[in-house]
Amino acid sequence: MSTIGIAAENRRIDALLLRALYFGPKSYWELMRAAQAQTHQVLKALQSLLEGELVVYDGDRFVITEAGRQQAETLSLERVAEQRCEACAGRGIVLRPPFDSVLAAFQDIAAMRPKATPDFDQGYVTPETTVRRLALMAQQGDLMGRDILLLGDDDLTSIAAALSGLPRRICVLDVDERIVRFVRDVAQDQGWDHVHAEV
Template sequence: LILVENSRMTLTPKGQKYAEKIEPRDPEPKKLDLKLYREIRPKMESLVKYDQLPITIQAAIKKVNFINKRDGLEDRAIACLGDDDWMGIALALTELPERVTVFDLDERVLENEKKVAEKYGLEIEAVRHDFRKPLPKKYRQKYDIFITEPPDTLPGLLLFFSRGLELLKGAGKAGYIGVATYSLSRDKWLEFEKGLLKMGVVITDALHDFEPYEVDGKELEWISGLPKGVNPPKKPWYYATLFRAETTQKAKPLYKGEFKTGIIEEVFITRIKG
């Protein structure tokens, strides 16, 4: 198709015929409608037992745009592992992905996703799943991208990423994981990064404080040692660093079977010392 001569590349006759058959694509894909997303994004009380706290509307849109720029959303199969951020809705609104699947333990999340999808004609599959258990075989190795904002404990972060890895088709696929910037000690940050490398992925991007979380007062329940009389903040103050990791030929999940632990909080509950 291509002829290289004297450091110049030209199309061969066969290449020219092939080029004529290619349909041009819009270099500017449909952008996410901020106003519509703001209107239809569900409002739901965050539950501390699931370590829930959604990122802001602006952060969700910024995240969608970054993923589109980095990996492209068009014709992609994308999985959201936990979705109180409503990323599944944001992704579906672009009309670019081939498939969007949301996995969550909280029935409220799934019901809200289904209602919005039905009302606005969005293609979203909602699946109830406890990530301490292996994902059903029918979903494994079916996705190009996974997105997750896990509980900000070391076991929670590695477990959710490991489950996401089960979903990816093979090498060259991407996992996005948001980690609350100040929830881990430096030693645990190191263990987190070591855990990712042990799973055979390459950390390609780390966007510091990329995602501000919504302010609803619930986040103060994670913090111990605060003096009495501290009022809930009115502006976003809690941020996540967004990591992008890409699979290699050696990629493999860290946890294949059931994650056995007698302490739910070890996986699901973040604690921060004030």
């Protein structure tokens, strides 16, 4: 790609990020989807927006500043609202039984998990995203009566899967001892003898 092409692509990514943030704070993963670009490009754009004080990070979400809001309005970004389906967030999966009740229980448990740490490149997806993944797995026949092995589980897919009552066995392997301990504690509290976690 030419230098002009790279500059145009960078402007496009910046605009997509500002537009997404104009309509409300977003997580890292939400911005990754909004930018429609490679990870390194999105990270570079976020760094630029942070350094330019158009965006701030509050420890959990990215938030547009007043300067960022003015920049977005100068570019008329506020004129194009979010186009994704509100019911499924553009994923094509709407939570129906048993996953609608799984989500309610999972949200309470996930709220108590250890905080994400950059030591293991963690960045949690929302509880809704985790449960939608399970709904997709079930739809594809990959959950009911299955033995599930999770290599890394900072999104606590193991716990959401156990709440569904569908897998036969669940095993988590994770380098983060805090996650392993958390999964074990929840499994013990819930009386799940089919859920195991190891470092």
